[in-house]
Every structure is written in structure tokens, then in C-alpha cells.
């Protein structure tokens with residue numbers, strides 16, 4: 140191909156094509172091609188003496204729901220405003236790119252190390268946190284950032300971009316407005332998380348996640364009145380993994396549904412073997428309190444197993460209720476209408492607890508272990524528990540003290556009028572076999588006439 144030497148339209152249009160191939164049509168920023176070229180260009184310039192430079196990725200948090208709510212016109216407007224703000228504040232020599240969707244990128248030739256990258260991230264985050272003007276209304280957004288420094292995070296474009304992507308992915312997983320600069324420790328951490336996720340998926344499919352039971356006792360008689368089901372998973376390679384780790388992981392990765400289904404089924408089947416006056420208490424995760432199908436799913440499982448829904452209590456936390464209060468309220472109402480009871484878990488650790496008690500109908504409240512474990516030594520904790528017990532009395536709520544570890548704590552709680560207790564002092568979580576032995580010791584041999592079948 141020869142270039143016409145008279146500056147004809149043919150040449151101009153080819154130039155236009157070239158510009159188009161490197162430009163994002165919406166914002167006028169460079170596109171992914173531009174980014175690749177710019178990175179290769181800087182890397183080539185520095186080939187002899189590979190001085191570091193940095194690339195960054197920014198992804199808007201919660202852009203999709205905004206786009207759905209206000210329409211694509213408003214979405215485009217926000218993206219253009221984001222582009223303008225980024226252009227206005229990046230340091231000299233930097234290139235700003237729209238990679239696609241709500242993802243932007245930067246090539247920062249003069250950023251050499253982590254601290255400087257973090258500083259730029261903080262500045263950009265700040266700039267994007269100001270409200271966006273949409274004419275009739277303003278909206279707020281946050282953004283997550285991932286940075287990667289050449290050549291440590293990757294000696295070629297593909298590898299460097301992959302590292303920035305890993306860093307961004309980590310930021311996204313940690314919530315909104317996070318900034319991560321890639322390092323090999325972070326790569327290892329992400330690899331472990333991926334391994335854990337894979338192993339958990341397999342464990343759920345193979346039914347390897349088990350459920351244990353911890354007694355909840357009547358403090359006046361020390362006799363069990365029910366059991367809390369607690370998920371247990373021991374992986375051949377990873378060893379024991381706490382539910383405080385894998386339950387949130389299952390939520391985040393979107394397979395809490397299948398996890399809960401297995402656990403609730405196993406727990407409900409176990410409860411059929413217990414004396415029928417004993418209840419089963421089951422933890423619902425926060426994701427489930429935002430999912431309109433939860434009450435139907437839970438009810439379907441107990442019906443299939445044949446457990447009387449009135450024997451089932453569902454434990455929910457304030458944090459879970461707070462995320463989407465209207466949806467949570469609806470789910471709670473449906474579950475209660477089906478005869479199940481609702482327990483407010485970890486009471487005292489969340490926010491605006493008292494307001495929740497007014498707006499929601501709970502049946503039971505569980506005082507968090509952090510108060511119980513200090514009751515013998517700390518006057519304040521004792522007063523707080525006393526106040527909670529009195530309040531529950533007035534609100535007609537049952538009370539369980541969690542995490543009772545010794546006799547002194549049990550005695551104090553009884554003295555304060557607390558009705559029920561749970562903790563290592565009364566029994567650690569145990570598998571079904573051990574739970575049946577525990578029950579037989581207290582109730583004598585459990586024949587089918589005593590327990591509820593079908």
C-alpha cells in the first residue's frame with residue numbers, strides 16, 4: 140500500500156480509521172488498543188534500563204443498578220463525566236483509557252512504586268466520590284482500583300494487565316472503594332482463595348460439608364431445649380476451614396443456595412430423631428435475607444423432610460437485616476406466617492439494634508458472646524446484659540446467652556434472669572452421633588413414639 144502524496148481524502152479517511160481503532164467512541168478516551176500500544180511503547184523506550192512504570196484499572200462500584208434504574212442515557216452521561224474527571228486529574232504524561240463498560244485504565248509512566256500508586260488511587264477515588272450531576276438529580280458512585288508495576292508485576296503487556304486485573308479483582312472482593320497494588324503475596328492470597336473456592340464447590344457437590352449441633356439449654360434446669368446447627372467442613376488438603384470463612388465465601392461466589400439446601404436438609408433430618416419438643420435453630424446468611432425466594436425454599440425443604448415448621452427457628456443478624464430492610468422484613472414475615480420463629484443473632488455487635496427491635500417482629504434474641512465472656516469481670520457487661528434481659532421481658536422476647544464457657548458465667552446469667560444459654564460449658568458443637576448419645580443420656584433411649592416422624 141502506498142500513501143497518496145497529495146493529502147487526499149483517501150489518506151484522511153485512513154487516518155480517521157486509525158483514530159477510531161484507538162478511541163473509545165463514547166468518551167473520546169483511548170481504548171484497549173491504545174493502552175496496549177502505550178504500554179509497549181514505554182517498555183520499549185526503557186528496554187535498556189527497565190525503569191518501572193505503573194498501569195492501573197478502575198471499576199465503578201454499583202454502576203449497573205444505576206444504569207438499570209436511570210436508563211442507559213444517564214449511564215452514558217456518568218461515564219463521560221468520569222472520563223472528564225479522570226483526564227483532569229491524572230499526573231502529567233499519563234494516559235487515560237476506557238477499557239469498556241464501567242472500567243477505566245491508566246498508564247502512569249512516572250509512578251515507580253507502591254506508595255505512589257496508592258496515593259494516585261486515593262486521589263482518583265476522592266475525585267470520583269463527588270456527586271454526579273444528571274440534570275434532575277445527582278448520584279454518587281465509588282470506584283475500586285487495581286495497580287500493577289512494571290516489570291515486577293509483569294514484563295510484557297499481557298502479564299502486566301493480568302496482574303492489574305488480579306489486584307482489581309481483590310479490591311472488588313473486599314467491598315467498595317478499595318485500592319490494591321499487585322504483589323506476589325497478593326497473587327498467592329488470590330490463588331489460595333481460588334483453591335478454597337474450588338474445593339468448597341466440590342465439597343458442596345459431594346455432600347462433604349457437614350452439620351454439627353450445639354445444645355441450647357434452659358438455664359433453670361440445665362436441660363436442652365433445642366440445638367443450633369453449625370456448618371462444618373474439613374478438606375483433605377486445606378484441613379479444617381471455619382464456617383466464618385466458607386459461609387461468606389459461598390455467599391460472595393453465589394453458591395450459598397446449594398450450601399444451605401444441603402445443610403438445612405441434613406439438620407432437619409437430624410431433628411426428626413430428637414424429642415419433638417426440641418427446636419432446631421438454623422443460621423440464615425445475609426444474602427438469603429435479600430433473596431425473595433428464601434422463604435419458599437426454606438419451607439420446601441422442611442416440608443420435604445417432614446419437619447414441623449414450628450420446630451424450626453431461623454437465626455438472622457442485624458447486619459443482614461440492614462442491607463435491605465424492606466426485603467428482609469418481607470422474608471421474616473413470610474417465614475413467621477409459615478410457623479417458623481426468628482431469632483436475632485449476635486445481638487449487640489451490629490448497629491441500630493433498638494430500632495430493629497421496634498420495626499421487626501422477632502421471637503428470640505441471642506446476646507453475643509462478647510458480653511457474656513466478660514460478665515464475670517466487667518461490671519458494664521453485666522449491666523448491659525441485665526438491661527437486655529429486662530427489655531426482652533417487656534417485648535415478650537425469649538433470650539439466649541451465647542458462649543457460656545464456665546460455671547461462674549452460667550450462675551451470673553441465671554441470677555440476671557436470662558432464660559436460655561448456649562456455650563462450651565453446656566456442650567460443644569458435635570456431630571449427629573454424639574448429639575444422639577447426649578440426648579439419650581438426658582432423655583433416656585429415644586424411641587420413635589417420642590420423636591416426631593413424618
Ligand code: C2E
Pocket residue numbers: 353368369370381382383386402422423424425454484485508541542543544561562563564568
Ligand atoms: P454464630 O451463629 O454466632 O455461631 C456461634 C459460634 O460460636 C459457633 O462458631 C460456635 O461454635 C461458637 N461457640 C459456641 N459456644 C462457644 C463458647 O462457649 N466459646 C466460644 N469461644 N465459641 C463458642 P462456628 O461454628 O465457628 O461458626 C461461626 C459462624 O459461622 C457462626 O456464628 C455463623 O455466623 C456462621 N455459620 C455457621 N454455620 C452456619 C450455617 O450453616 N449457615 C450460615 N449462614 N452461617 C453459619
Ligand code: CA
Pocket residue numbers: 367422454484
Ligand atoms: Ca448463630
Ligand code: CA
Pocket residue numbers: 484485505507541
Ligand atoms: Ca451468634
